[in-house]
Amino acid sequence: MRRDERGAMAIEAVILTPALVAAIIVIVAGGRYVDARGQANHAAYAAARAASLTTNQEAAVQAGTQAAQDSMADRGLACSTLKVDIDAGDFSPGGNVRVTVTCHADLSDLSGIGLPGTKTFVFSAVAPLELHRDIR
DSSP: OOOOOTTHHHHHHHHHHHHHHHHHHHHHHHHHHHHHHHHHHHHHHHHHHHHHTSSSHHHHHHHHHHHHHHHHHHTTOOEEEEEEEEEOTTOSTTOEEEEEEEEEEEOGGGGGGTOOSEEEEEEEEEEEOOSSSOOO
């Protein structure tokens, strides 16, 4: 005796569609999370490098801040707020420049799946100053 299979495909679609949509949303959320994290990390290293190539503390702060902002702009700006702290107190040959970047990533459009509305990423980078350079 054959069973009537009419409507079986519709039931399968009703069951599988939410699972597929949920999987896609989780993948997008993961990508956004990883992208924001990578951008903040890259901005910290770009800022430290730019600050270490200058000749004085004031220029280091300006160059580092600009490099972090440029890095974020070049990569799509995943952070809604970007804060750059540059410690150039040891700005002498053989010293270091330390940069801390704080990125607030906006995930509010994905909060329906249990993610927080924003995620804060904090990364630090240190760049050494060359021993044989002219620092004013």
